[in-house]
Amino acid sequence: MSQPPFIRPEYERALPPLRDITVDEVLPLSRRLWNQTWLRKGVVVLLVLALWEAAARYQQNDLMLPGVLDTLHAFIDDMRSGELPEKIVNSLSTLLKGYLIGSVLALVASALAITTRFGRDLLSTLTAMLNPLPAIALLPLALLWFGLGNVSLVFVLVHSVMWPIALNTWSGFSSVPETLRMAGRNYGLSGPRYVMTILIPASLPSILSGLKIGWAFAWRTLIAAELVFGASSGEGGLGWYIFQSRNELFTDRVFAGLATVIIIGLLVEGVVFSTLEKATVKRWGMQR
Numbered sequence: 712m713s714q715p716p717f718i719r720p721e722y723e724r725a726l727p728p729l730r731d732i733t734v735d736e737v738l739p740l741s742r743r744l745w746n747q748t749w750l751r752k753g754v755v756v757l758l759v760l761a762l763w764e765a766a767a768r769y770q771q772n773d774l775m776l777p778g779v780l781d782t783l784h785a786f787i788d789d790m791r792s793g794e795l796p797e798k799i800v801n802s803l804s805t806l807l808k809g810y811l812i813g814s815v816l817a818l819v820a821s822a823l824a825i826t827t828r829f830g831r832d833l834l835s836t837l838t839a840m841l842n843p844l845p846a847i848a849l850l851p852l853a854l855l856w857f858g859l860g861n862v863s864l865v866f867v868l869v870h871s872v873m874w875p876i877a878l879n880t881w882s883g884f885s886s887v888p889e890t891l892r893m894a895g896r897n898y899g900l901s902g903p904r905y906v907m908t909i910l911i912p913a914s915l916p917s918i919l920s921g922l923k924i925g926w927a928f929a930w931r932t933l934i935a936a937e938l939v940f941g942a943s944s945g946e947g948g949l950g951w952y953i954f955q956s957r958n959e960l961f962t963d964r965v966f967a968g969l970a971t972v973i974i975i976g977l978l979v980e981g982v983v984f985s986t987l988e989k990a991t992v993k994r995w996g997m998q999r
Contacts, residue, residue, distance in 0.1 A: 760779050763778070763779055764778050764779045764780075767779070767781075773962065773963070774960065774962055775962070776962075777962050777963040777966055781963045782963050782966040782967050782970060784963070785961070785963040785964045785966070785967040786967040786970060786971070789964065789967060794952070795952070795967070795968075795971065798947060798948050798949050798951070798952040798968075799948075799949060799971065799975070801947065801948040802933060802934075802937065802948030802949045802950070803975075805861050805864050805865065805868070805933065805948065806868065806929055806930065806933050808861070808865050808868070809864065809865040809866075809867070809868025809869050809871075809872060809929060809933075810868065810872050810925065810926065810929050812865065812868075812869050812872075813868065813869040813870075813871070813872030813873040813876065813925065813929070814872060814873075814876055814922065814925065816869065816873050816877075817872070817873045817874070817876035817877035817880060817921070817925070818876075818877075818880060820833075820834050820837075820873075820877050820881075821834065821877050821880035821881045821884055822884075822903075822906045822910070824877075824881050824884075825881065825884040825885065825906075825910065826902070826905075826906070834877060834881060837874075838874050838877060838878055841870070841874060842874040842875070842878070844870075846867050846868070846870045846871035846928070846932045846936075847867065847932060847935050847936060847939065849866070849867055849870055850863065850867055850936055850939060853866045853867055864933065864936055864937075867932060867936050868929050868932060868933060868936075871925075871928040871929050871932040872925040872926075872928060872929045873925075875921055875924045875925050875928055876918075876921040876922060876924070876925040877921075878921065879917050879918065879920050879921025879924065880914065880917065880918050880921055882914075882917050883910075883913075883914025883915070883916065883917025883918055883921075884910050884914050886914065886917070887909070887910055887913040887914055888913070891909055891913050892909065894909070895908065895909035915991055915992050916992045919984065919987065919988060919991070919992065922984070923980070923984050926979060926980075926984075927976070930972070930975075930976055930979075933948065933950065934948075934949060934950040934953075934972055935950065936950065937949065937950025937951045937954070938950040938951070938953065938954045949968055949971060949972055952964075952968045953965055953968035953969065956968060
């Protein structure tokens with residue numbers, strides 16, 4: 712006869728009451744502060760500024776390397792005079808036009824590539840041909856075709872934005888699980904509805920990554936184009952401000968313009984895209 716299975720008897724174990732534990736008792740103040748991302752990044756920025764000021768004091772030549780305080784004074788003076796805000800508005804207005812147009816074209820090209828074989832061949836061929844081509848190299852042709860105006864800058868920006876966004880979007884579309892694709896087809900979705908309802912939400916992390924890369928490409932392309940192109944229709948941007956300050960040997964204003972470019976890049980990265988990610992992919996558990 713087989714032995715019956717052993718059954719462990721049930722019992723209750725009395726546990727001591729859990730006392731209230733505050734966060735102060737778990738982690739010390741220094742550890743809790745160091746866990747703040749903004750504080751760690753602020754420490755990095757302060758270290759960079761300290762090294763900059765130390766190098767300027769060692770150099771002792773304001774024409775070659777102005778210090779942090781000299782750059783700050785130039786930045787405040789030009790902000791008060793209205794010259795620097797005007798340049799910022801001119802640059803951002805041109806940038807937004809090229810960025811929006813390039814993003815829409817990239818989304819359309821990626822949607823066409825994921826739904827048709829011809830679109831896939833077209834996108835892969837064009838990206839292999841045009842993506843390695845520096846956008847600034849097209850500026851002479853843009854000036855020849857469109858003349859001296861914002862249209863030339865927008866054309867160059869569209870080229871710099873479109874291909875990285877298209878590649879990331881296409882990669883995101885291709886990585887959508889087949890289960891989601893079949894669910895969309897079972898609901899009778901096709902064409903634009905299939906792309907908007909199934910593909911875009913499922914591949915949103917890749918799309919946001921492409922948008923960030925496209926923004927970085929567009930921002931540096933615009934500054935470089937303005938340095939070469941100069942003023943557009945009598946209105947120059949930050950690149951023209953930096954170039955003009957260099958010609959007049961106002962090195963502190965050159966550094967003020969460069970600092971403005973960096974600050975705008977940090978604000979867009981840390982506020983716009985970070986907020987968008989927290990409201991979408993991080994909230995949905997698609998990204999840590």
